[in-house]
Amino acid sequence: MTEAVLNAPVARRLRLPMGDLLPILTVLLVIVGIWYLGAIRMNAAWERDQAARAGVELTLPDLVTRTLSQDRPVLPAPHQVAVGLWEGVAGQAITSRRSLVWHAWVTLSATLAGFAMGTAAGILLAVGIVHSRSMDQSVMPWAVASQTVPILAIAPMVIVVLASAGVTGLLPKAIIAAWLSFFPVLVGMVKGLRTPDAMQLDQMRSWSASRAQVFLRLRLPSSLPYLFASLKVAIAAALVGTIVGELPAGATAGLGARLLSGSYYGQTVQIWAALFAAAILAGVLVALIGLIERATLKRMGLAR
Amino acid sequence: MSALPILGVWLGGLALNIWLARFETRVTRTLVAVIFGATVILLWEMVVRIYAVPTVILPAPSQIADSFVANRSILWTDFVQTILRGALTGWLIGAVAAVLTAIAIDRSPFLQRGLLPIGNFVAALPIVGIAPILVMWFGFDWQSKAAVVVMMVFFPILVNMVAGLKATDAMQRDLMASWAAPYGAALWKLRMPAAMPFLFNGLKITTTLALIGAIVAEFFGSPTRGMGFRISTAVGRLDLPLVWAEIVVAALAGTLFYGLVALIEKKVTFWHPSQRT
Numbered sequence: 001m002t003e004a005v006l007n008a009p010v011a012r013r014l015r016l017p018m019g020d021l022l023p024i025l026t027v028l029l030v031i032v033g034i035w036y037l038g039a040i041r042m043n044a045a046w047e048r049d050q051a052a053r054a055g056v057e058l059t060l061p062d063l064v065t066r067t068l069s070q071d072r073p074v075l076p077a078p079h080q081v082a083v084g085l086w087e088g089v090a091g092q093a094i095t096s097r098r099s100l101v102w103h104a105w106v107t108l109s110a111t112l113a114g115f116a117m118g119t120a121a122g123i124l125l126a127v128g129i130v131h132s133r134s135m136d137q138s139v140m141p142w143a144v145a146s147q148t149v150p151i152l153a154i155a156p157m158v159i160v161v162l163a164s165a166g167v168t169g170l171l172p173k174a175i176i177a178a179w180l181s182f183f184p185v186l187v188g189m190v191k192g193l194r195t196p197d198a199m200q201l202d203q204m205r206s207w208s209a210s211r212a213q214v215f216l217r218l219r220l221p222s223s224l225p226y227l228f229a230s231l232k233v234a235i236a237a238a239l240v241g242t243i244v245g246e247l248p249a250g251a252t253a254g255l256g257a258r259l260l261s262g263s264y265y266g267q268t269v270q271i272w273a274a275l276f277a278a279a280i281l282a283g284v285l286v287a288l289i290g291l292i293e294r295a296t297l298k299r300m301g302l303a304r
Numbered sequence: 305m306s307a308l309p310i311l312g313v314w315l316g317g318l319a320l321n322i323w324l325a326r327f328e329t330r331v332t333r334t335l336v337a338v339i340f341g342a343t344v345i346l347l348w349e350m351v352v353r354i355y356a357v358p359t360v361i362l363p364a365p366s367q368i369a370d371s372f373v374a375n376r377s378i379l380w381t382d383f384v385q386t387i388l389r390g391a392l393t394g395w396l397i398g399a400v401a402a403v404l405t406a407i408a409i410d411r412s413p414f415l416q417r418g419l420l421p422i423g424n425f426v427a428a429l430p431i432v433g434i435a436p437i438l439v440m441w442f443g444f445d446w447q448s449k450a451a452v453v454v455m456m457v458f459f460p461i462l463v464n465m466v467a468g469l470k471a472t473d474a475m476q477r478d479l480m481a482s483w484a485a486p487y488g489a490a491l492w493k494l495r496m497p498a499a500m501p502f503l504f505n506g507l508k509i510t511t512t513l514a515l516i517g518a519i520v521a522e523f524f525g526s527p528t529r530g531m532g533f534r535i536s537t538a539v540g541r542l543d544l545p546l547v548w549a550e551i552v553v554a555a556l557a558g559t560l561f562y563g564l565v566a567l568i569e570k571k572v573t574f575w576h577p578s579q580r581t
Contacts, residue, residue, distance in 0.1 A: 023418030
């Protein structure tokens with residue numbers, strides 16, 4: 001993940017020129033086509049079984065229509081997922097426990113709280129690291145090494161332990177989200193605050209700028225492109241962290257709990273709908289940061 | 305009064321590090337990092353002992369080490385099940401599939417322009433969420449875990465490999481053309497080696513993802529072994545030292561996995577500027 005953050009300003013140009021629209025749509029169409037074929041193939045066994053038991057001979061068109069409209073398909077067809085998603089979003093009162101909007105809100109609030117905490121901590125520590133050599137040498141190797149540790153995998157444990165300590169609700173999930181979004185921000189911000197080269201720093205010195213002035217007028221502005229790139233990684237990580245944090249048994253709210261209850265009761269359409277809700281949420285959050293990034297960098301004259 | 309020794313150790317470590325950080329040598333740099341880590345563990349042990357923190361909330365490092373030694377055989381079974389069978393198999397399959405896909409779409413800019421934005425988008429999605437579905441399809445054993453890992457590592461590696469295959473400059477390609485090199489030769493002798501730094505970047509990023517995928521997928525159903533299974537059942541029995549021992553194994557495995565890939569990278573891309581010291 002470290003490299004992902006460091007290369008982010010170069011590698012992540014998500015802006016889409018109109019010329020790419022046709023290829024993207026083609027690939028999407030192919031994916032949907034494969035999905036339909038897969039749905040027919042994977043659901044066919046059950047239909048054939050049913051037909052054999054009833055002693056009915058199934059014609060091919062019959063088989064196809066039936067496999068695409070099962071109640072609990074092995075792989076729901078795209079339109080079934082779309083219907084499930086639509087009913088979850090628009091078909092319920094927002095306060096209802098069956099509403100995806102409500103579950104998404106539970107997840108979103110924890111994600112944003114954790115993201116804010118993690119980002120603040122990451123930026124503060126990065127400032128400390130850039131200004132103190134001993135902190136740099138002590139903390140940085142561990143911060144980089146910690147990237148290779150599958151922190152996310154212990155998220156459910158953190159939830160249970162905090163619950164036994166009496167901390168429940170939004171906070172435990174937010175802590176996991178904060179922990180996950182902390183490292184990308186830290187690494188990206190340290191890199192960003194160090195981008196000013198010797199010439200620029202000498203220029204500041206020749207103007208006899210104080211440390212605070214060097215920080216506010218040179219280091220901070222030049223770190224912003226790196227900060228935004230790592231914020232995009234961080235918010236996606238925060239969302240994943242929150243969803244995994246909702247997995248332990250007992251959680252009843254949030255997209256992660258929706259995934260888990262769907263898998264317990266074999267409600268495949270519900271799983272897929274929750275999955276797509278999470279994907280849309282992630283897309284919206286990343287796009288939102290991209291929007292803020294473009295507006296900010298444009299005002300600073302840094303936009304490409 | 306009981307806070308005094310804790311403060312003492314903390315300030316001692318801090319002062320030592322501030323003093324050591326003034327020498328900019330390789331040895332002191334390593335020393336500073338090691339002292340920092342040791343101080344954290346020492347403080348952890350002292351806080352837990354002096355304030356009698358219940359084991360349920362935070363076990364002391366010594367308890368974790370005891371549990372690690374006592375449960376060696378369990379930890380080893382879990383390591384084999386989750387890391388070697390689930391994560392490593394899935395990672396290898398995903399990596400090979402991604403590299404082959406990248407080469408397959410290499411001659412079609414149309415497909416690349418279509419797949420890359422989608423790949424970039426998918427890389428930001430919470431793909432772990434697909435775990436319950438894959439567990440339903442492939443059963444409880446390691447096959448479903450490997451499938452989750454394949455899904456998680458495929459797109460990051462694909463995106464990096466496609467970018468890598470484009471990393472040659474016009475002059476190098478012209479040289480190949482002036483030698484009348486056929487497509488295959490140019491790919492094998494010029495563009496594949498040039499893509500290696502990018503490929504290894506993707507491979508390194510995905511080592512962590514592979515472990516996460518394999519462990520998290522076990523929360524949705526697993527045979528009675530595996531790190532994810534052990535973590536969730538040990539939490540249920542409030543056997544926190546065992547949980548932390550599993551975490552230590554995961555951390556060691558993650559670092560080792562990453563280090564191994566980095567080592568191979570060093571052998572393969574020895575010519576790249578970032579590898580020269």
